[in-house]
Amino acid sequence: MDILNKALSNNIYEVATKTPLEKAKLLSADLQNNILFKREELQPTFSFKVRGAISKINSLPKNILELGVIASSAGNHGLGVALAAKTKNISATIVVPKNASKQKVSLIRKLGANVILHGEYYDDAEKLAKKISKDKKITFIHPFNDLEVIAGQGTIALELFQQHPKKIDYVFVAIGGGGLISGISSISKIISPNTQIIGIQPHGCSAMFDSIKKKKIITLKEINQFADGVATKKVGNFTFKITSKLVDKIITVSNDEICSAIKDFYAENRTILEPSGALSIAGIKKFVNVNNIKNKTCICITCGANMTFEKLRYVSERTEIGEKKEAVFSIQAPETPGSFRNLIKALGNRSIKELHYRYNDEKIAFFYLGFETADEQDKFKIQKKISNLKFKLIDLSSNEFAKLHLKSMIGGKPQKKIKEYLFRIFFPETKGALKNFLKGLNKKFNITLFHYRDIGTDNADVLIGIENIENQLNEIDKDLENIGYKFTNESNNEAYKMFLSSQ
Numbered sequence: 149m150d151i152l153n154k155a156l157s158n159n160i161y162e163v164a165t166k167t168p169l170e171k172a173k174l175l176s177a178d179l180q181n182n183i184l185f186k187r188e189e190l191q192p193t194f195s196f197k198v199r200g201a202i203s204k205i206n207s208l209p210k211n212i213l214e215l216g217v218i219a220s221s222a223g224n225h226g227l228g229v230a231l232a233a234k235t236k237n238i239s240a241t242i243v244v245p246k247n248a249s250k251q252k253v254s255l256i257r258k259l260g261a262n263v264i265l266h267g268e269y270y271d272d273a274e275k276l277a278k279k280i281s282k283d284k285k286i287t288f289i290h291p292f293n294d295l296e297v298i299a300g301q302g303t304i305a306l307e308l309f310q311q312h313p314k315k316i317d318y319v320f321v322a323i324g325g326g327g328l329i330s331g332i333s334s335i336s337k338i339i340s341p342n343t344q345i346i347g348i349q350p351h352g353c354s355a356m357f358d359s360i361k362k363k364k365i366i367t368l369k370e371i372n373q374f375a376d377g378v379a380t381k382k383v384g385n386f387t388f389k390i391t392s393k394l395v396d397k398i399i400t401v402s403n404d405e406i407c408s409a410i411k412d413f414y415a416e417n418r419t420i421l422e423p424s425g426a427l428s429i430a431g432i433k434k435f436v437n438v439n440n441i442k443n444k445t446c447i448c449i450t451c452g453a454n455m456t457f458e459k460l461r462y463v464s465e466r467t468e469i470g471e472k473k474e475a476v477f478s479i480q481a482p483e484t485p486g487s488f489r490n491l492i493k494a495l496g497n498r499s500i501k502e503l504h505y506r507y508n509d510e511k512i513a514f515f516y517l518g519f520e521t522a523d524e525q526d527k528f529k530i531q532k533k534i535s536n537l538k539f540k541l542i543d544l545s546s547n548e549f550a551k552l553h554l555k556s557m558i559g560g561k562p563q564k565k566i567k568e569y570l571f572r573i574f575f576p577e578t579k580g581a582l583k584n585f586l587k588g589l590n591k592k593f594n595i596t597l598f599h600y601r602d603i604g605t606d607n608a609d610v611l612i613g614i615e616n617i618e619n620q621l622n623e624i625d626k627d628l629e630n631i632g633y634k635f636t637n638e639s640n641n642e643a644y645k646m647f648l649s650s651q
Contacts, residue, residue, distance in 0.1 A: 151334040154299035155306055163202040163235050169311040172416050179436050182445045186308055189425050189453035193227040196451045201228035203300025204289050213238050215286045220277035222270045222376050223252030224452055225291035230259035243277040245269055249456050271381045292327030293384025302331030309339045316343045317444035322427035322451050323347040323356045324378030326387025333394035347398040348431030350375045356383045357398045374403045377424030377452050401430040407466040425452035474501050475527040479515040480540040487513055488595055489586050494533040495519055497579050507562045507596035565650045567616040568596045573635040575608045588631035
């Protein structure tokens with residue numbers, strides 16, 4: 149009730165805005181539930197954090213405000229405090245970790261706040277901010293462990309139940325330190341006690357999940373910082389108590405599932421959420437499938453859109469794996485004519501997303517293969533077909549190291565010296581393009597290198613090495629011309645000679 153009263157009495161709308169509640173038509177149809185997005189990414193700072201910041205500042209007396217405020221932040225809270233301070237015409241200092249988003253740091257500075265870069269993690273920044281607060285006697289605004297901040301975030305729930313007075317079955321909320329879910333659950337459980345509040349955290353960044361499981365606040369040693377907006381090692385004592393009592397369930401999701409959720413939101417609104425902003429969508433997809441939830445009204449709090457441009461490539465690459473529509477295999481096959489063709493034949497008409505191959509020795513060929521699947525059963529079907537060829541196969545679809553690093557290291561110089569021609573060939577992005585190429589190439593030609601990656605354009609730039617056994621360049625050229633794909637000979641490329649050629 150204290151949080152509800154604070155939320156009702158504090159005028160946050162001199163800085164924050166009432167955000168819309170919108171039907172997620174595509175996701176509702178896909179998951180067979182009535183799903184709505186509470187679009188907090190539409191706040192002036194593109195994050196819900198501005199609510200808590202202005203709520204805290206409004207609670208301070210004028211003589212205290214005149215001294216200024218200080219906050220620690222991974223970015224979004226700092227933006228909220230900076231904007232609120234600018235609106236109130238007071239000074240603000242924000243301490244952020246050294247690895248914080250450069251984009252967010254730049255935006256904080258543009259709002260007039262002083263920025264101090266300190267430490268590797270949010271918790272390091274918080275320690276320094278508290279010390280400066282004590283030394284200079286200025287108010288420290290905690291990003292989550294403060295009842296005024298929690299009440300500010302809770303105004304989302306006030307708006308939510310005004311906008312949707314009918315029954316709400318579930319509300320899905322991202323959790324970092326717990327301020328957002330504490331505010332929403334405190335008010336929701338008064339207005340609508342039967343509405344279930346489901347929290348979502350990333351794998352490897354689940355301080356609240358782990359603390360509740362152990363029934364005490366724990367500190368994570370290392371954290372996954374992909375969703376930097378929720379990357380904290382330790383939750384607060386207020387947020388821990390509230391979440392333990394009022395939140396119905398907490399689940400964790402992978403980076404790939406978050407990437408898939410970002411794509412889902414983009415498909416609905418042509419807007420790109422940051423990873424923490426898409427946690428609620430990743431959570432609902434997992435929750436309704438695991439628990440077979442149908443025909444319920446579910447709210448996702450889309451809480452931030454401060455995406456860094458550099459992350460977009462990673463998000464794009466990982467989306468289909470997160471949707472379980474792409475499988476990644478490591479394959480060892482005999483280095484004999486026909487092995488490559490048999491592998492491609494086993495895939496049928498499935499789209500190849502990525503394929504790396506490099507001649508290794510006379511006995512073994514190594515492949516790194518990513519391909520489109522309909523679902524897990526489809527993946528197992530292909531796995532069985534490839535295994536029946538007596539090829540050794542390892543499923544890397546859930547192997548983080550392999551997906552991040554190994555694929556870029558496949559290849560290198562062969563152990564045995566070979567003569568080869570190197571070609572860049574421009575494949576049309578159509579099903580069967582690789583099969584047609586292999587069919588048109590004389591079977592006597594041994595492929596010694598292959599690299600392809602689907603980048604979403606009409607043509608793919610493919611690198612192929614063909615063994616030069618008897619100076620057969622004219623014959624190879626003739627085959628390539630007959631196949632009809634544009635190509636160039638890169639055999640004299642200096643980069644090839646330096647990094648890939650055995651000569």
